[in-house]
Amino acid sequence: MLPDQLLFAMEVTLNGLMAGVMYALVALGFVLIFKASGIFNYAQGVLALFAALTLVGLQNGQIPFAHLINATFGTKLHHFGWTLPSVVAIALTALVMVGLAYLIERLVLKHLVNQEPIILFMATIGLAYFLEGLGDVMWGADIKKLDVGLPQGISESIESVTDAWFGYGFFIDKLDVVAALVAAALVAALTLFSQYTKYGRALRAVADDHQAALSVGISLRFVWVLVWSIAGFVALIAGIMWGTKSGVQFSLSLIALKALPVLMLGGFTSIPGAIVGGLIIGMGEKLFEFFAGPLIGGATENWFAYVLALLFLVFRPQGLFGERIIERV
Amino acid sequence: MNAMDIEAAPAAADAPRIGGVLMEMRNITLRFGGVKAITDISFDIREGEIRAIIGPNGAGKSSMLNVISGFYVPQEGEVWFKGKRRPQMKPYEVAQQGIARTFQNIALFEGMSVLDNIMTGRLTLMKTGLWSQALWWGRAQAEEVEHRAKVEKIIDFLEIQHIRKTPVGRLPYGLKKRVELARALATEPKLLLLDEPMAGMNVEEKEDMCRFILDTNDEFGTTICLIEHDMGVVMDLSDRVVVMDYGKKIGDGTPDEVRSNQAVIEAYLGVQHD
């Protein structure tokens, strides 16, 4: 039998890896957009929130903008009175995300072609504000429960198997296992897409040089709608996972902050980097909290993730898997 | 020689223009991963001369300048400057030694005006501390004015008075090149490295540029090492020419020697047109 401390450490490590997968789901959306357009999309977290809100709203048959309508016309609307099956609601939400991508391109990105990265970054922050307000106005600011039928709670099978092996049943959340599977599938699909298809190449070309991409006939509009749609879809998945875990409301958008160190460590442009970064960050912060937390007062996760990423960066300034930064004169 | 003073008499006319060896590259080899950009190249630059480096695209010419600037660190070989072996240096330390340069793909500070760009050339020479600058008292202002006066002379010299206050981002290409030269001159260099100073210019502008280069060389005795693809310019201006191809040196000598070198003709010049 292994000593307790080691068993705990193993459990923490496993859970850290799982948490990392959850972060990576958010980071993936960032990577996609950055890769394809050089835009550091701060709104990714809000996108996840917006997707989750829309999903819950559709599922429960909420009337969008009910509050606004009630306030202006003195009506008392709230629900249509129907509920939608999860699959239908998810499909509809995905459509909404595509529509949103289209609008974002139409109203924002189109006018910012060829601007410096920081300007685009700012624009996504504006977008984040806007979407956050919009989400609230559309669906209300109260906390909502999201249930699309994903399993949740301790996985008994893992517990009993590990109990048989080590004499100690590990705790793993079923939801995390699902998230890990989904993330693996997403990463594989997206990597293949970006590396080996014509559109994937176009995405990367746009990231490098907007003007040159235009000049060879790549339609920025198409590429951007495409990539924002994909990112919206990834956000929807992240929103489902996180929403199931912690309910749907404003704070969901803050998961973006958990994705940033992941991104930084994995590299802004690498899809596999998002996953590997997520795993390292998740594991690192949980282990640190577990061992050092009690000594220095706990709640270290937020900053430790960043410090960990920073340490990696000092040795590899472009992240573990990031593209080499081309420095020439 | 810190005599960027325009009024100061140029080097005595009868003294030989070209002096001893100023810089020497010994057996330089530079690799990027698998790519060998420079293979075992040696050559020297004499004080006061105009030395050209020519060669086909990708031969490693710019890389050679980068080695001199300290931006690339060669895997093998030594750099000798003013008779001493130069230890490995950061690019800014190299600049402080009196080596200035321009860049192949113009590297001006796009967000600043022409004047400010040229003033950056004086940075290594300005000495006031943070405090004095913060308060804009005493030394800071006096120094600013002093250096401004020097810069104005360079501006006059290169005939760019009218665009002094224009942000460089808006300038046409040819003027940008000229501003870049001004910035390099502002550092009062001992050795001036020019990476394709005349690329993208028409004949008229090339003529102007040649005039500036020759004047700089003449009046301040600045040693110049230039990379250029226009053979007319190279042949007319330079005292000696190094020819590179695929990272190797295939020729070195006076323009006439090089022009008639069969290897050079094959690798680079091709058939002569004019």
Added chain:
Amino acid sequence: MFDERPPAATETLLEVNNIEVIYNHVILVLKGVSLHVPKGGITALLGGNGAGKTTTLKAISNLLQSERGEVTKGSILYRGERVQDLDPATLVRRGVIQVMEGRHCFEHLTVEENLLTGAYTRTDGRAAIMDDLEMVYTYFPRLRERRKSQAGYTSGGEQQMVAMGRALMSRPEMILLDEPSMGLAPQLVEQIFEIVRAVNEGEGVTFLLAEQNTNVALRYAHTGYILESGRVVMEGSAQELRENPDVKEFYLGMSDKGRKSFRDVRSYRRRKRWLA
């Protein structure tokens, strides 16, 4: 080398009528430029720095918008149709592609991937694209050697080849070529112009090329325009231009006694007559 060729055709492919271009709502750069580019020909757009050559090309390919520039007057007709309001991608699909000044390669893509992006708008199948890739590699053997390197790390000349090759990959009807010779070794300049000619003759591609290197440009072009400060100051067949004394002096660097040495131009020159 000066083989006199008659202009290949007389039909006008592209017509630019008296356009004005303003940047940032305030900077007026083109002050009424008109061009007629004959189908199947090579037309050179000459002029000094800042004359507006690049701006003209970008106005045609509609890349201006992304630089906060706009065409405020005049019209641009391609095969008789107004193309001012199309987006650049549509224009590429219609056969007009631009090779931008300063190369603009996709730094993080490999050389081969760069070339493949040129075929983005094509729908004629992978095999045809691969054939053309092969063709580009035959034109530019150096690229074949470096096909797997990131374009950002290739030398200036190599990048120019990538940019040219990339444009060829789109199987264009017309190429707008901006300063193809910039920064290239003389041999390569010749080579690139030879390729231009080969493509022009072999595939019937029309070229509108902006050049500083008047000497070479006029040797390969059929017709030419000279632009100064946003206006066309001279136009004509390549031969006429070549023989014009002003062009000789200011653009070809020739005096009555043949080529001047760059060492001798130090003392002063007269100004151009038309700028008086």
Added chain:
Amino acid sequence: DLVVPNLSYRTGPFAAGGIPYADGFQDYFTLLNERDGGIGGEKVLTPECETAYNTEKGVECYEATKGQGALVYNPLSTGITYQLIPKMQADGITLYTPGYGRTSAANGKVFEWVFNYPANYWDAASVAVKYLLDENGGSLEGKKIALLYHNSAYGKEPIRTLEELSEKHGFELSMLPIDSPGQEQKSQWLQVRREKPDFVVFYGWGVMNSVAIQEAANIRFPMENFIGIWWSGSENDVIPAGAGANGYKSLTMHGVGSDYPVYADLKQYVHDAGKAAGDGSNVGTVLYSRGMYAAMVIAEAIRKAQELAGTSAVNAAQVRDGFEALEITEARMEELGLPDFGQPFAASCEDHGGPGMARIQQWDANERKWTLISDWIAPDDEVLTPLVMEDSAAYAKEAGLTERCN
């Protein structure tokens, strides 16, 4: 008119808690206006100002509303409370912070303008421990209690108290901070798995609550050993965890459910009349009741002030006197249609904190409702009073105040 600004938060990370509270607060005053024509014949105005739980916006709201003749503030945020204490002291306006805010404000000798009766954070910690003592036959010797808390001023408040209590009762205390907003609590709950505390005392707010309850259910921590403070015991917190939340306990300082006579009036005069502040879905929920309770106490204090001043149009200083002289008896609560809803209390010059009692409620996931499972439990004043004195004395020293009531 009587102006009682409602600094609420219906947006931002804590909106889910802020909305029902603000509704209850607003609705009660609407009821008074509609049914009784206000308080003592004076209508009550409750201009609402959105703070989003953000201190700067809170200050802006305060400055924007104080000029309208504001009598008393109840910002429902510890951060904003800290901000306002010195300002309101200077401006002479009462700050009423039931169940939150600065605990040592219970000492009226130092905090002339602040009232936090009937109970505060430290009371809560003490009541929770008392309850556990009762459950464990009067001794916690050798037991382990973990404090799981919102890593902010609010969550850190009970630490001192619990430390003292752990010394007194011999239980082992461990600390598990959670950073706001607290969507990720894996580490904390793994820590719980490792340390196996007998009880977890919980000071959370916002999403942190529901996530904690969910995670506790996930690791199969026995819910009956998991006790939240009254800010971690609303329907919002338990419903998301579904059946897993069954048996979760929390403190409360007032009754639950809508079986009180006042709700009939609320329905008649407010909701059915279309004058409700929200969409009406929150009526009878824990936080709605709490908002209403706070409004009720404020109304009573104003009534008292009118009585003392002999005029119905009281000013801010008179309202403060009303607060200080306020006495709420069981009989009065009955009159108000809230029999046995809150604890009776009487304030005085020294005592701005009330008796500090609380009851325990438990969640029934099948019925989806809270049930009270204990009677009023009094805190351990022997431990708390010295702490209050110490902290208020420190404040008095820092702010250069001299004690009153002597």
Added chain:
Amino acid sequence: MLYREAGEFKTSYAQDSQTFPIWWDRLWYQVALVVGFLVLPFFMTDYWANAVFVPFLIYAIAAIGLNILTGYCGQVSLGTGGFMAVGAYAVYKLMTSFPEVSIVIHVILAGGITAAVGVLFGLPSLRIKGFYLAVATLAAQFFLVWLFNKVPWFYNYSASGQITAPERTLFGIAVTGANTPAWAKYLFCAVFLFALAWIARNLTRGTIGRKWMAIRDMDIAAEIIGVNPLAAKLSAFAVSSFFIGIAGALFFAVYLGAAEVGEAFGIQKSFLILFMIIIGGLGSIFGSFAGAAFLVLLPVFLKNVLVGGLGWPSDLAAHIELMILGGLIIGFLILEPHGLAQLWRVLKEKLRLWPFPH
């Protein structure tokens, strides 16, 4: 013509490099000073001071600070909130430990301490660039907030970790604490802002400013022409943090009076100040003012219009306010990516040409 420079000739280089070379600008500047220092204080009410002017002045200081780092030196930082916290906690510790020393000195020292911390966190900037650096500065943000929350020494062991500013006077008038008159708050901050803006202007037009800008525009080229990147970047971090530290100190001591680190100096603050400089204009001191004014005024204005004017429920108004703010940010960026300052410059250029269109 409303605005012109014709007829103004410069006869010395010093004159040519003055801050407002054009007479009209100089006039406006002087009018603003007179109004700011001699008129406004007499009309200052609590509301205007606390809701508008004091936050504006303090944010303007922070924005100038960040603009030095981001706008002039090109290093994007998201650690502003954390650095403001350093200033706040430094001034708190100084005020409570040395009550007899003048508050002015405390505030300046707080800036100095922040500068030191800033340099420390600026070290990675030598290797890490662009957005990677921006994200890396978040390490500072989160770590500092955690530190001040965790170590009781910083908040003098108070039960809740809140810090409260004791009353301090200057020339016998309270400038911190609850009894401070509105005008005193305002003037105290205004003087700091004026002095700091003036210093910032001096630094950015001189040698050091050029070094920063060179690094910003093209760091490799800057190094090759002789700028020591380490020194330039670290000095930018130091100066910037000095400003931000002072802003943090004033924010806590004068404006809020009490603060809790996570809440007052959280990541939102970092973003807010970054917005200010981008909307105002990167690399422009005027832009820092404009951006701060815009983002302080806009929410107050919207709130007054939506709730006060249109009578909407406050929550709906708050949500719509978010949408409008987001929309405006995007709108501004589309209209003029280089911020209000550039908008202003273009306007002036147009005025100069007026009535001719080009």
